[in-house]
Each structure stands twice: as structure tokens, then as C-alpha cells.
Amino acid sequence: xxxxxxxxxxxxxxxxxxxxxxxxxxxxxxxxxxxxxxxxxxxxxxxxxxxxxxxxxxxxxxxxxxxxxxxxxxxxxxxxxxxxxxxxxxxxxxxxxxxxxxxxxxxxxxxxxxxxxxxxxxxxxxxxxxxxxxxxxxxxxxxxxxxxxxxxxxxxxxxxxxxxxxxxxxxxxxxxxxxxxxxxxxxxxxxxxxxxxxxxxxxxxxxxxxxxxxxxxxxxxxxxxxxxxxxxxxxxxxxxxxxxxxxxxxxxxxxxxxxxxxxxxxxxxxxxxxxxxxxxxxxxxxxxxxxxxxxxxxxxxxxxxxxxxxxxxxxxxxxxxxxxxxxxxxxxxxxxxxxxxxxxxxxxxxxxxxxxxxxxxxxxxxxxxxxxxxxxxxxxxxxxxxxxxxxxxxxxxxxxxxxxxxxxxxxxxxxxxxxxxxxxxxxxxxxxxxxxxxxxxxxxxxxxxxxxxxxxxxxxxxxxxxxxxxxxxxxxxxxxxxxxxxxxxxxxxxxxxxxxxxxxxxxxxxxxxxxxxxxxxxxxxxxxxxxxxxxxxxxxxxxxxxxxxxxxxxxxxxxxxxxxxxxxxxxxxxxxxxxxxxxxxxxxxxxxxxxxxxxxxxxxxxxxxxxxxxxxxxxxxxxxxxxxxxxxxxxxxxxxxxxxxxxxxxxxxxxxxxxxxxxxxxxxxxxxxxxxxxxxxxxxxxxxxxxxxxxxxxxxxxxxxxxxxxxxxxxxxxxxxxxxxxxxxxxxxxxxxxxxxxxxxxxxxxxxxxxxxxxxxxxxxxxxxxxxxxxxxxxxxxxxxxxxxx
Numbered sequence: 001x002x003x004x005x006x007x008x009x010x011x012x013x014x015x016x017x018x019x020x021x022x023x024x025x026x027x028x029x030x031x032x033x034x035x036x037x038x039x040x041x042x043x044x045x046x047x048x049x050x051x052x053x054x055x056x057x058x059x060x061x062x063x064x065x066x067x068x069x070x071x072x073x074x075x076x077x078x079x080x081x082x083x084x085x086x087x088x089x090x091x092x093x094x095x096x097x098x099x100x101x102x103x104x105x106x107x108x109x110x111x112x113x114x115x116x117x118x119x120x121x122x123x124x125x126x127x128x129x130x131x132x133x134x135x136x137x138x139x140x141x142x143x144x145x146x147x148x149x150x151x152x153x154x155x156x157x158x159x160x161x162x163x164x165x166x167x168x169x170x171x172x173x174x175x176x177x178x179x180x181x182x183x184x185x186x187x188x189x190x191x192x193x194x195x196x197x198x199x200x201x202x203x204x205x206x207x208x209x210x211x212x213x214x215x216x217x218x219x220x221x222x223x224x225x226x227x228x229x230x231x232x233x234x235x236x237x238x239x240x241x242x243x244x245x246x247x248x249x250x251x252x253x254x255x256x257x258x259x260x261x262x263x264x265x266x267x268x269x270x271x272x273x274x275x276x277x278x279x280x281x282x283x284x285x286x287x288x289x290x291x292x293x294x295x296x297x298x299x300x301x302x303x304x305x306x307x308x309x310x311x312x313x314x315x316x317x318x319x320x321x322x323x324x325x326x327x328x329x330x331x332x333x334x335x336x337x338x339x340x341x342x343x344x345x346x347x348x349x350x351x352x353x354x355x356x357x358x359x360x361x362x363x364x365x366x367x368x369x370x371x372x373x374x375x376x377x378x379x380x381x382x383x384x385x386x387x388x389x390x391x392x393x394x395x396x397x398x399x400x401x402x403x404x405x406x407x408x409x410x411x412x413x414x415x416x417x418x419x420x421x422x423x424x425x426x427x428x429x430x431x432x433x434x435x436x437x438x439x440x441x442x443x444x445x446x447x448x449x450x451x452x453x454x455x456x457x458x459x460x461x462x463x464x465x466x467x468x469x470x471x472x473x474x475x476x477x478x479x480x481x482x483x484x485x486x487x488x489x490x491x492x493x494x495x496x497x498x499x500x501x502x503x504x505x506x507x508x509x510x511x512x513x514x515x516x517x518x519x520x521x522x523x524x525x526x527x528x529x530x531x532x533x534x535x536x537x538x539x540x541x542x543x544x545x546x547x548x549x550x551x552x553x554x555x556x557x558x559x560x561x562x563x564x565x566x567x568x569x570x571x572x573x574x575x576x577x578x579x580x581x582x583x584x585x586x587x588x589x590x591x592x593x594x595x596x597x598x599x600x601x602x603x604x605x606x607x608x609x610x611x612x613x614x615x616x617x618x619x620x621x622x623x624x625x626x627x628x629x630x631x632x633x634x635x636x637x638x639x640x641x642x643x644x645x646x647x648x649x650x651x652x653x654x655x656x657x658x659x660x661x662x663x664x665x666x667x668x669x670x671x672x673x674x675x676x677x678x679x680x681x682x683x684x685x686x687x688x689x690x691x692x693x694x695x696x697x698x699x700x701x702x703x704x705x706x707x708x709x710x711x712x713x714x715x716x717x718x719x720x721x722x723x724x725x726x727x728x729x730x731x732x733x734x735x736x737x738x739x740x741x742x743x744x745x746x747x748x749x750x751x752x753x754x755x756x757x758x759x760x761x762x763x764x765x766x767x768x769x770x771x772x773x774x775x776x777x778x779x780x781x782x783x784x785x786x787x788x789x790x
Contacts, residue, residue: 018156018275025279031389032286033294036341039379039387043334046312110305117300123467126714127348130190133183137212140180144219147173148278151222155271167242174223174245177216184213197420198347198365200427205345208290211281218274224249225270228263287388289345296468299342302335303469307636309460309686311477314485314601325481325599328443329375330382336475340372342468347419349462349472352710354717354739355455356422359411359732362455363419364462364472366426367448371475373401374447377438399434402446411732415741415769417716421732444479453479454491457735458597458722459681464713480599494598497726501590502603506555507726515558516585522568529575534585535618549581550615552625552634555590556756562763563756566626569785570652576788577664581624587614591630596637598723608633608641615647624650626781628682628755629721635687651683652781653692653754660699660784667787670702675783676748677705678739678762679715680755693754693780700787706746716742718753718761725757740765744775751777 116122121138125131146169150161163169188209191199199205223246227238231254238250253263285293304310314324326332349364350356356363376387377400409425441447456476463471483489490498500509516534523531538546551574557567574581592607611634615623625631628651635649659665675697683689690712697703710716719735729735740762743751751762762777 021275021279025282028283028389029286032283032387035379035383035385035387035389036286036291036376038383038385039375040334040337040341042330042375042379042382043332043337044330046333046335114297114301117467117469118297121467123348123465126465129186130346133186133190136179136183137187140176140183143172143176144180144215147176147219148274151219151271151274154226155275170223171242171244174220174243177219178245180212181216184209184216196347197418197423198351200345200347204288207284207288211277211284214277215274215281218270218277220246220249222267222270222274224253225263225267228253228258229260229267231260231263283389289343291341292344292468295338295342296344299335299338300469302338304471307632307686308463309458309473309632310636311474311596313605313640314481316602316605323482324485324601325483326443326475326478327482327486329371329378329447332371332475332478336471336478337375339470339475340368340375343368343372343470344468345369346467347423348465348467349470350419350423352461352465352714352716353419354457354459354461354719354735356419357417357716358729358735358738359409359421360451360455360729361409361422361425361449361731362452363422363426366430367452367472367475368470370401370403370430370447374438374441374443377401378441381438399432400436400438400441400446401430402433402436402441403429403449404431404433405429409731415733415737417738417742444483448479450483450489453483454494454727455724456722457681457717457719457724459717460685461681461714461717464685477597477599480597481601482599484599485601490598490600491727493727494723497723498595498598498600498603501595501607505590506559507594508559510559513586515555515588518553518558518564518567519583519585521564522571525568529572532571532575533582534587535582535620536585536587538582539618545580546619547580547582548619548621549579550618550620550623551581551583552623552627552630553583553588554625554627554630554756556760557626558588560756560760562760563626566756566759566779566781569779569781570624570626570656572785573656573659573665573781573788577659579659579664584614584618589614591627591633593629593633594723594726596633597721605641608638612638612641612643615643620647622648622650624652624655626652626756626779628680628687629757632682632686651687651689651692651754653683653696654689656781656784657692657695660696665784665788667700667784669787669790671700671783671787672702673750673783674704674706674746674748675750675752676708676743676746677711677752677780678708678718678743678758679712680753680758681715681717681721683754684715685713693752696780696784697752700783702787703783706748708742708746710742718755718758720757720761725760734765734768736761736765737768740769740771744769744771748775750783751775752780752783753777754780 121131121135124134150163150169150173154160160166188206190196191201191205195201223243227243227247227250231238231250238254239247250263258266285291315321316324323331329337343365345365347365349368350366353362353364355361380387409421411421436446444450444453453476456473458473458477460473463473466472496509497507500507503512504510505512505515519532519534532551533547535546535550551571553567554563556563558564589607589610591611592604595601595607596604623634625634631649631651634643634647639645656665660667677694677697679690683693694705697705708715716739717735718739719729724735740751743762743765751766753759753762756779759777759779766772766775766777
């Protein structure tokens with residue numbers, strides 16, 4: 001019989017204590033979780049998405065049956081068209097059809113992704129050392145739950161659980177305990193000795209180390225004293241190979257003269273201590289960042305099914321709406337609020353953020369944690385239910401956490417990247433203000449400063465790194481929308497760009513009539529093998545030879561003299577390959593991406609509607625563009641406003657890659673350059689295109705490909721996204737200067753890109769670093785054209 005039944009009265013009291021502790025912990029756990037769920041439910045329910053498609057982690061479609069159907073019917077109706085042209089312009093819908101054959105069930109694919117994230121730790125293992133550490137602790141806890149049940153049951157009944165091979169079970173338990181203890185020591189080393197900049201320090205982050213360490217030690221000591229109390233007479237060794245740690249401790253105690261009676265008492269002490277730590281940890285978890293143990297799997301399951309970074313449309317015709325965007329914490333969606341409680345505070349998002357890395361106040365991790373603190377405090381005020389159970393765990397605090405000031409970030413790192421100044425500024429500025437009620441704390445101003453919101457480049461590196469599926473960018477855009485559409489607040493440079501787009505159709509304010517001037521400039525150049533037709537001219541001619549491919553010049557290609565060279569190179573290559581295409585010339589409008597990312601949804605929807613109407617008027621079925629921002633807007637966001645799914649949108653690198661593979665374009669002239677490629681955020685992280693531009697560079701004879709340390713999905717932003725192309729950076733170092741510094745560290749002769757924004761920012765970075773004599777910035781299309789035409 002176990003110690004709980006040694007004496008009837010003692011057994012009764014111990015049973016009552018055991019039952020009371022268990023019931024009390026379960027009640028506390030339930031209250032904490034239910035109250036936080038109540039805070040989440042203060043948010044609004046997300047509006048249903050129109051025509052939502054399913055996407056994988058990289059942003060590639062894997063289920064588009066409707067698009068396949070449309071594409072197939074279109075192909076049948078045009079069966080007499082030139083088959084060569086069809087081969088040249090194979091659509092993305094065909095690729096989606098192939099993917100759907102491999103993955104018959106969208107939900108099965110989604111479930112598999114969820115399993116990879118939760119149980120495979122795919123994002124966590126991007127940092128292999130901390131990923132393995134967390135993997136050991138994660139699976140260690142799963143394994144040790146069986147051991148905890150065994151310890152509890154043996155203490156109650158006096159006999160262990162009837163596992164098939166109990167000795168093997170004990171061995172796996174002790175091995176797991178040892179591995180978890182080693183992982184904890186390494187975790188403490190990473191945080192407090194190695195002092196990773198992305199990790200918070202102080203007493204709060206260390207609590208979980210003490211909890212888990214206490215659990216592991218009480219497991220070993222409980223088992224050790226259990227062996228000691230049953231020590232056989234005659235001084236036989238207590239060490240057994242199947243319990244190498246606990247039996248070694250018991251052996252040491254026995255050799256030290258600890259009697260079995262003392263072992264019996266210590267067994268009871270450590271059994272209760274283990275159970276108390278276990279229940280305390282259960283109550284502590286949902287009141288801390290470790291609530292992610294419960295919320296992260298749910299958050300990952302509910303992650304967006306739309307393309308990565310796709311913004312939800314605003315219903316600007318809602319006459320009942322009192323405001324647009326998010327100006328209060330409860331105006332976020334419930335999924336957005338779930339994000340806040342899923343955060344692990346691992347700092348991976350801040351560690352890769354171009355704003356935080358270059359001395360701006362914005363830190364994606366602090367964005368989430370500040371919103372979480374504000375939600376907890378305001379939720380408690382609205383529901384009149386303390387988030388802390390028992391109340392002495394923090395329920396006595398008054399006031400609200402706010403940013404005391406728009407804290408300056410002290411920068412002294414030159415053109416190198418570091419998050420330490422931003423982390424220090426955030427820590428110093430966020431504190432409890434006793435004279436402010438949670439309901440009076442303004443979301444924008446007290447919780448999030450305007451400078452933080454306007455520092456985001458919308459690169460999505462934070463979201464790509466987040467192991468729990470948090471979405472940072474849409475929260476920032478929602479708050480920008482509130483500032484712009486409801487309060488009319490926007491930085492002066494951004495306002496000037498918006499005014500120019502609204503009046504003249506471009507951010508510079510150049511005459512609207514000059515949008516098509518690039519066309520006459522190309523047609524009159526020596527490079528033109530034949531005049532480029534417009535869709536208007538093709539429509540006037542009539543007949544069945546109207547090109548179905550439109551080359552979308554975009555605002556950069558139409559107005560910016562440097563980007564025109566890229567556009568001209570693409571035009572030459574398409575003509576050389578014999579691809580029939582046309583352009584819209586002056587009928588194009590700005591894509592609206594800049595306006596939308598700056599929060600001006602009204603201007604975006606106006607431009608979007610005009611562009612869709614133009615494409616529909618000419619029956620355009622395929623669009624190719626040199627701008628990833630335009631590409632992303634057309635492909636992923638325009639369908640919400642009426643662009644048919646049958647319209648295939650492509651970036652120039654993927655089209656050129658296909659033409660090179662089909663040998664319709666043959667790079668034959670050597671280009672003796674060392675090219676380091678810079679990935680565009682809107683081409684890569686938003687749309688999963690990393691290989692196409694690299695394959696083009698590899699196809700060019702003479703080019704030596706280089707890679708920066710941060711490349712592909714972890715590439716640093718150029719600093720132009722999110723509308724920041726048109727705004728000045730006033731703290732720290734310029735993002736493009738930092739990125740150019742990273743590129744120059746590879747000793748290139750060319751910094752390659754596939755985006756006119758990136759091209760501009762890299763050229764400016766080269767100038768800032770006085771490297772113009774040895775390094776140039778060029779688009780991959782320019783390098784390909786040089787190899788093709790000499």
C-alpha cells in the first residue's frame with residue numbers, strides 16, 4: 001500500500017488534500033483560460049472572404065479548380081490559335097492542376113502543413129540550436145506526462161502503472177529527464193550568458209526554467225527516495241542500469257548514511273513537492289507567454305488560407321461604419337487577437353526586421369506583446385474579470401501599460417545591422433502608468449506610437465520567421481488605415497505621394513499624359529526591332545490576332561528613367577523570342593499598392609477598379625510586369641475586386657526563365673560579372689519566387705553567382721516596401737545602406753535584382769557607400785539582354 005493509505009485518518013486527510021489541490025488547480029486553470037478566451041472574443045469576427053483560394057507556406061496555389069476550368073475552356077475555344085504561342089505562355093493554372101493531382105485534398109495538405117509546424121518545428125529549426133533545444137523540451141514534456149502519471153499513481157496506490165516493459169519505461173523516463181535538464185541549462189546559457197539580443201532577460205523569462213527544472217529534479221529525487229525507502233537489508237547496491245540517475249542518487253544517499261525511514265519521509269516530501277510544482281505550473285502557463293502551448297496549435301490551424309500578406313478589403317460603402325481601420329484593440333479580428341496570446345517572445349521576428357535592425361523604434365515582437373498587455377488590461381476592465389488567478393498573481397495592479405514617450409533609439413552601429421538599440425528603447429519606454437485607466441489608453445499613441453507604424457516596410461520577414469503563425473503586417477496596415485481614413489494623419493512625404501498619385505497617377509507628380517511616353521521613346525530607339533503595339537491599336541484593327549498578353553509597364557517603368565532600361569530590355573527579349581504582346585500605354589493606372597500599404601484603401605480601390613475595367617474592356621487574359629508590387633497586387637488582391645481568376649499574372653523573371661528553357665531566348669555572349677542577387681520581398685516572401693531570377697543568372701555564360709548571408713526567404717528588405725520608397729528615414733541607418741553593405745561584403749561587381757524599387761534602393765546604397773566605381777546595380781533582365789544581344 002502507498003503512503004497515502006498507511007494510516008486511515010492520515011490517508012483521509014491526504015486524499016482530501018490531494019483532491020483539493022487538484023480541483024483548485026483545475027478551477028484556476030479553467031478561469032484563466034476562459035477569461036483570456038473572453039478577451040479574444042471582444043474582437044470582431046472576420047468577414048467572409050470572397051473567392052478565397054488555398055495557398056501553401058510559400059504562397060503558391062495548390063488548389064485552383066475554378067481557375068483550371070476557366071483556363072481549359074479558354075484553351076478549347078482558341079483551339080485554332082498558334083500552338084507555339086500557347087507553349088510560350090503556359091499559365092499558372094496548369095501548374096496548379098498538376099499540384100492538385102499530387103494533393104487530392106486541400107484539407108489534407110493543410111493538415112500536413114499543421115503537423116509539420118507543430119510537431120516538426122519547421123520554423124523553429126531555422127535556428128538549429130534553439131530549435132533542437134525546444135524540440136527536446138517539447139517532446140520531453142510529452143514523454144514525461146506518462147512518467148508523471150506513474151509517479152502520482154504509485155504515490156496513491158503503492159504500485160506503479162502496469163506498463164508492458166516497466167524497466168524500459170523507467171529508462172526512457174530518466175533519459176528524457178536528463179535531456180530536458182541539459183536543454184534547460186543550454187536555454188539559460190543562451191539567454192543569460194551568450195545573451196542573444198533577441199531574447200528578453202530578467203526574472204520573468206527565467207520563471208519557466210525554474211518550473212521545468214524543479215519538475216525534473218523532483219522527478220529524480222522522488223524516484224531516488226522511493227528506492228531508498230525500499231532498500232534491502234545487508235547493504236546491497238541500490239544502483240540498477242535501467243534507472244541510472246535516480247538509482248545512483250539513491251546509492252549515494254545510502255552510502256552517506258541516510259536510513260530507509262528517512263528515505264520514506266523524504267519520498268513523501270518530494271512526492272508532494274513534485275505534485276505542487278506540477279499544479280503550479282499548470283496554473284502559471286496560461287497566465288504567461290507559455291500560454292502558447294495551448295494557443296499556438298490553434299493559431300497555426302487558423303492561419304490564413306489566402307496568399308501570404310494579402311490584405312482584407314475594407315467595405316468603404318458601409319454607411320453604419322463609424323470608422324475605418326483599427327483604432328481600438330477590440331476592432332481587431334478574433335484571429336488577430338489570438339495571435340497575441342500565441343506569441344512565444346522568442347524575438348525571431350524582431351531579429352530579422354529591417355526597421356528594428358537599423359535603429360527604428362518598431363519591433364515586431366514588442367508590437368505583439370504590447371498589444372497583448374493592452375488587450376489583457378482592457379479586457380479585464382470591460383469584462384470586470386481579473387486576468388490573474390489567484391488575484392495576488394498580479395490582480396492588484398492599477399493603471400495601464402503605455403509607451404511613456406516616442407523613445408529615441410540610440411544608434412552607433414554605422415551601416416551594420418543590430419537590434420540591441422531598439423530592444424533597449426522598447427524596454428525603457430513600456431511601463432505601467434498608475435494614473436491611466438486601461439479604457440483610456442489609446443491604441444495608437446499610448447500603446448503603439450505613430451513612428452513605429454510608419455517604420456514598417458511590410459517585408460513579412462517577421463511573419464516568415466514566426467514559429468506560431470503570427471501575422472504582424474496586417475495589424476500595422478489596419479492601424480495605418482485608421483490613421484489615414486479616420487483621423488487623416490499621414491507623414492508629409494507620404495501625403496505628397498498620395499496627392500500626386502490621386503492627381504497625376506504617379507508619386508512624383510509628373511504629368512499624367514506622360515505615362516505612355518516610354519512607348520514612343522522605345523519605338524524610336526535603335527533597340528526596337530519593330531514598334532510595340534498598344535491594345536487600343538489592336539482593338540481598332542479587329543480580327544482574331546489581338547495579343548492576349550499585356551506587358552504592364554507600371555509606374556516605375558513608365559516614369560523612372562532607370563527602370564525604363566529594364567522595361568526596354570524585357571520588350572527586346574519578348575520581341576526576340578517572337579512572343580506577341582501589346583501594352584496599354586497611357587491607359588494604365590498606378591497599381592495602388594503604395595496607396596494600400598500606406599493605409600489609403602479608398603485610393604487603392606479607385607485605382608484597382610479602373611485597372612480592372614481596362615483589362616476587361618480589352619479581354620486581357622495574361623499580364624506580365626517588371627514590378628513585384630504590381631505583380632502581387634494583380635495576382636493576389638485584385639481578384640477581391642472583380643479581376644477574373646482566368647487572368648494569369650506573371651513576373652518577367654518567370655516568363656523569361658521559361659523562354660530560356662524553351663531555347664527561344666539563347667544567352668550566348670559572356671557577361672564577366674560577379675553577381676550577388678538581392679531578393680525582392682514581394683516576389684519572394686509574398687509569392688515564393690526565388691529560383692527563376694537565379695536560374696536566369698546561371699544561364700548567362702560568364703556570370704559567377706554569389707549569395708549574401710541573408711538570402712532567399714531570409715533576405716533583408718531593401719527598405720522601399722510599405723510605401724517607404726517615398727518617405728525619409730530619420731533614425732538609425734538607412735535600410736538600403738545596410739543591405740548594400742551586406743551585398744558588398746561578397747565582393748561583387750553587380751548587385752542583381754528583379755524589382756525596380758530594389759534596383760533604385762541598391763543604386764542609392766552603392767552611392768552612399770562610395771562604391772559606384774566598382775559595383776553596379778542591374779536587373780536580371782538587363783544582364784540577360786546583354787548576353788543575348790551582346
